[in-house]
Amino acid sequence: MRAAHITALEGPSAIEVVERPDPEPGAGQLVVAVESAGLNFPDLLMTRGLYQLRPPVPFAAGGEIAGTVVAVGDGADFAVGDRVMALIGFGGFATHVVVDAERCVRIPETMATDVAGALMYTYATSYHALVDRGALRAGETLLVLGAAGGVGSAAVEIGVALGAEVIAAASSPAKLEFCAELGARAGIDYTREDLKTRAKALSGGAVDVVYDPVGGDLAEPALRALGPGGRHLVIGFAAGQIPRVPWNLVLLKQCAIVGVAWGAWALANPKLHAANLAALFDLHAAGKLRPRITARYGLDQVGEALRAMASRDVKGKVIIDPRT
Ligand SMILES: NC(=O)c1ccc[n+]([C@@H]2O[C@H](COP(=O)([O-])OP(=O)(O)OC[C@H]3O[C@@H](n4cnc5c(N)ncnc54)[C@H](OP(=O)(O)O)[C@@H]3O)[C@@H](O)[C@H]2O)c1
Numbered sequence: 625m626r627a628a629h630i631t632a633l634e635g636p637s638a639i640e641v642v643e644r645p646d647p648e649p650g651a652g653q654l655v656v657a658v659e660s661a662g663l664n665f666p667d668l669l670m671t672r673g674l675y676q677l678r679p680p681v682p683f684a685a686g687g688e689i690a691g692t693v694v695a696v697g698d699g700a701d702f703a704v705g706d707r708v709m710a711l712i713g714f715g716g717f718a719t720h721v722v723v724d725a726e727r728c729v730r731i732p733e734t735m736a737t738d739v740a741g742a743l744m745y746t747y748a749t750s751y752h753a754l755v756d757r758g759a760l761r762a763g764e765t766l767l768v769l770g771a772a773g774g775v776g777s778a779a780v781e782i783g784v785a786l787g788a789e790v791i792a793a794a795s796s797p798a799k800l801e802f803c804a805e806l807g808a809r810a811g812i813d814y815t816r817e818d819l820k821t822r823a824k825a826l827s828g829g830a831v832d833v834v835y836d837p838v839g840g841d842l843a844e845p846a847l848r849a850l851g852p853g854g855r856h857l858v859i860g861f862a863a864g865q866i867p868r869v870p871w872n873l874v875l876l877k878q879c880a881i882v883g884v885a886w887g888a889w890a891l892a893n894p895k896l897h898a899a900n901l902a903a904l905f906d907l908h909a910a911g912k913l914r915p916r917i918t919a920r921y922g923l924d925q926v927g928e929a930l931r932a933m934a935s936r937d938v939k940g941k942v943i944i945d946p947r948t
Contacts, residue, residue, distance in 0.1 A: 627715075628686075629642050630683055630684070634671075636928075641923050642682075650697050650722070651697050654725050656728070657694045658721060658946050659737045661943060661944045661945075662689075663941070666687060667686060685716070685930075686944065687716060689716040689723075689741055690708065690709040692706070692707055692708075697725070709743070709744060710728045711890075716944075734909045738945070742943050744901070748901060749775050751782055752900055758855050758882065762787025765789045765831045767791045768783065769835065771800075772794045781807060789827070791810045795814060795936060798939075802940065806916070812826070819846060831854065832850070833854065834849070834854070834857060836857060838861070839858075839861035840863025841865075844873075855879065859884050917941050919932070
């Protein structure tokens with residue numbers, strides 16, 4: 625097998641493709657031949673040891689995979705040839721992975737394997753955020769920051785599917801065009817326009833829910849666009865700075881700042897997570913979600929893919945296809 629190993633915590637340049645012996649499954653485990661591994665922001669953070677998960681160097685990044693089962697350990701309820709998807713934390717930028725069978729989900733017949741490798745991390749996060757944490761209702765206005773990115777584009781599509789009026793906010797006209805294709809009703813280029821003023825104007829006064837994976841200087845103006853009963857969903861800090869928002873704003877706005885930690889939630893609530901995945905599969909089968917894979921990279925190009933993410937050059941989802 626081959627794997628794109630991070631050899632030092634120095635960013636995307638310190639990655640080397642190495643040959644390793646083919647893995648064997650232990651009891652209750654599967655070996656999966658990876659066909660699609662979604663690229664996510666935590667993969668980038670891991671190249672510098674900045675993510676909460678810090679495996680010992682060398683290791684491969686890649687937290688979610690989809691592929692075909694090639695070996696089955698004792699007691700694992702799968703067969704060779706099954707198509708599966710799994711969240712694995714790291715190790716997915718490789719031709720093969722060993723996974724506990726209980727972490728694996730069969731890919732629905734209606735879903736292509738490459739899409740399955742790009743779906744779980746972002747769509748399950750955004751579904752949990754909007755439905756469980758944000759209680760988003762049809763007819764409400766949803767403002768999505770970083771709306772052309774991985775979790776952002778998933779939030780746009782899910783928001784539209786749930787009947788919300790979605791305002792996309794992003795850093796370029798090309799990104800906003802992409803968001804319009806996903807169903808956003810309006811767009812704000814926050815590099816040129818005042819986020820609070822435009823969001824209020826476009827929503828007819830105030831927005832109901834903010835989906836915020838960016839943080840930094842955008843968090844406060846987004847919060848200020850909320851009306852009474854509004855919810856600001858804290859997803860992440862892609863901008864690199866954790867915002868400090870004046871506490872009195874929450875009182876004056878009569879709004880809530882709501883934290884979202886999907887990974888920890890999914891581990892603690894496996895049945896609820898499974899129900900959310902089933903809801904996402906239904907929405908996908910109904911044609912309401914169409915994850916956009918906008919770029920594909922081979923194992924030798926993992927560093928290049930991570931550099932594109934660091935320079936904000938990514939739209940929708942990027943996958944690593946280790947077969948190439
Ligand atoms: N809380 C949770 O459960 C959870 C789950 C998954 C991911 N996350 C977090 O969500 C965030 C986004 O993840 P993602 O996989 O969607 O990443 P992504 O695809 O790279 O999207 C991030 C977006 O943030 C914006 N951005 C603003 N400043 C940036 C900067 N300095 N560098 C890079 N992007 C910047 C970019 O949009 P513009 O160029 O349009 O500004 C970009 O499209 C990350 O912080 C991640 O850790 C949280």
